[in-house]
Amino acid sequence: MKNLFYFLLFSLLIQNSVTAQSETPLWIKTIYDNALTSRQAYNQLELLCDKAPGRLIGTPNSFIAVDLMKKYLEDLGADTVFLQKFSSPAWICHSASASLILNGKEIKLHVDALGPSASTPKSGIQAEIVEVMSLNELRQMKKESIEGKIVFFNRPMNPTTINTFQAYSEAVDQRSSGPALAKELGAIGSITRSVNMNLDDFPHTGSVRFSDGKIPTIAISTNDAEKVSQALKANPKLKIKIKVDAEDIVTNTYNLIADLKGSEKPDEYMVVGGHIDAWHNTQGAHDDGVGCLQSTEVLRLFKETGMKNKRSIRVILFMDEELYQSGGKAYAAYSKENNIKNYFALESDAGGFTPLGFMIDTTNLNNPKLQEFQKLLEPYGIHFIIHGGGGVDIGPLKTQGVTLSSYRSDWHRYFELHHCANDSFDKINFREMQLGSAAMTSLIYLIDQFDLAE
Numbered sequence: 001m002k003n004l005f006y007f008l009l010f011s012l013l014i015q016n017s018v019t020a021q022s023e024t025p026l027w028i029k030t031i032y033d034n035a036l037t038s039r040q041a042y043n044q045l046e047l048l049c050d051k052a053p054g055r056l057i058g059t060p061n062s063f064i065a066v067d068l069m070k071k072y073l074e075d076l077g078a079d080t081v082f083l084q085k086f087s088s089p090a091w092i093c094h095s096a097s098a099s100l101i102l103n104g105k106e107i108k109l110h111v112d113a114l115g116p117s118a119s120t121p122k123s124g125i126q127a128e129i130v131e132v133m134s135l136n137e138l139r140q141m142k143k144e145s146i147e148g149k150i151v152f153f154n155r156p157m158n159p160t161t162i163n164t165f166q167a168y169s170e171a172v173d174q175r176s177s178g179p180a181l182a183k184e185l186g187a188i189g190s191i192t193r194s195v196n197m198n199l200d201d202f203p204h205t206g207s208v209r210f211s212d213g214k215i216p217t218i219a220i221s222t223n224d225a226e227k228v229s230q231a232l233k234a235n236p237k238l239k240i241k242i243k244v245d246a247e248d249i250v251t252n253t254y255n256l257i258a259d260l261k262g263s264e265k266p267d268e269y270m271v272v273g274g275h276i277d278a279w280h281n282t283q284g285a286h287d288d289g290v291g292c293l294q295s296t297e298v299l300r301l302f303k304e305t306g307m308k309n310k311r312s313i314r315v316i317l318f319m320d321e322e323l324y325q326s327g328g329k330a331y332a333a334y335s336k337e338n339n340i341k342n343y344f345a346l347e348s349d350a351g352g353f354t355p356l357g358f359m360i361d362t363t364n365l366n367n368p369k370l371q372e373f374q375k376l377l378e379p380y381g382i383h384f385i386i387h388g389g390g391g392v393d394i395g396p397l398k399t400q401g402v403t404l405s406s407y408r409s410d411w412h413r414y415f416e417l418h419h420c421a422n423d424s425f426d427k428i429n430f431r432e433m434q435l436g437s438a439a440m441t442s443l444i445y446l447i448d449q450f451d452l453a454e
């Protein structure tokens, strides 16, 4: 009798251990085997990049992108595919250019509009340039030296910072908050050095926050930022001419949602997603076409391998991560209104390079299950599951108590592509992309099977 008791207790302990379940490593291998031999998602990413580049919210290409991906998810055999409609402000960029005025000649620069820049008059605006390295430097200047001029924020990303996302976050205030400050101090326009670690000719766009009116605001390539800075040293009275043609609209738009029904808890969702929109100047291959296709791969891989999901898998391709982040907010509001139980959410929006690991937004990183998950994924190149943010699109779910997570791949080249024409499909490596798809599917599988509670 006593022996039977110990036997039952031992069996129970074994069952609760992740690694002791011998089929778990086999399922993970099955996921990787399938992902690394199926080119379906890679081919669909090429189609998305080719047919719907510059798919910013409200643009014709944003609707083409949603149609393309809706059909793709239907063909994959999702149980439900639907559009979650919402309305949002949007900004359409028609053109942007700038020239230095040197000895009466115009020297064309590599620039692009930041969103949502104000338009200039058709003939453009022309003024002297005030170069600063930080918002603080600008704040300390006399208002008279800024009024009527064009402010040029020229602090480079710090190349000695190993995590380029960290370097990005340290430099990006010049783009996100600089233009509004320049306006407040009387500038008529602003230029931001592209938030790019590399020296090249690509202007990198991105979002700007304005609160009280706006001014024309552009990004300049890093090579040209160096050039303008040098020219200013020789001639501090140097002038620049800027032209921007853009418009503000309000649009109806959609998040695209596809579900694969769960076998035990169909009303609980394992959310996985990326954003379907991309800036006007790019195919948006790494940002974030790849995140969208890695997310649809989670659904495809569950379905094709016959792996059972207890909860429903919900793929969300969010609209408008780039400009106003309206898609993420709209899904969180929709979840709240409809009492939807999102158990876990994983976002892929940090590039599709060689996998590194996952960030997880939890108060309990010492959860032994997470450590076991990481051990299981280590042979596949997942080096960490560490504390960190989930991402812009799933972020609004945090107040609803959802555990958030984000996929991270090698980050050294990401900011050479981010928000610029260089982010094209030819920069996607099939194997690297699919190692990410498989890693994401494995994490969803592990958390769905074994839960997060200890």
Ligand SMILES: [Zn+2]
Pocket (backbone or CB within 6 Å): 275, 287, 288, 321, 349
């Ligand atoms: Zn993105």
